[in-house]
Amino acid sequence: MGGTSWLTASDLFAELAKKPSNVHTVSSRWLEQGRIFALEKNGVRIYPRYAFDAMVEPVPLLREVLKVLKGRSPFQIAAWFESTSTYLGGKRPREVLEQDGLAVVMAAQRMMEGAVHG
Secondary structure (H helix, E strand, O other): OOOOOEEOHHHHHHHOOOOOOOHHHHHHHHHHOOOOOOEEEOOEEEEEHHHEOOOOOEOOOHHHHHHHOOOOOHHHHHHHHHOOOHHHOOOOHHHHOOOOHHHHHHHHHHHHHOOOOO
């Protein structure tokens, strides 16, 4: 959890001075659409900063990554984004997501496939 900024919906939108009329409705809609994920801390949803671009829109390929990781808990997803990946040259998925989201999707697919022996 310490490797990235975790923000409430209000904090996230306020950070970039882009505050829709109901930030919680917007973030809840994105959650329902599978565009982002959130953890819960003290009864409040918190979102990883890396899930959003400079315009406070979900990083487009995050949705594809979340489809691949479907069935994993939000904590497991957050842990995966924080862990280094051999499929990403030793980088963390969160470090690569915005610049090369397709590589992150592929890394998630490979991780879900597991070790292939032959």
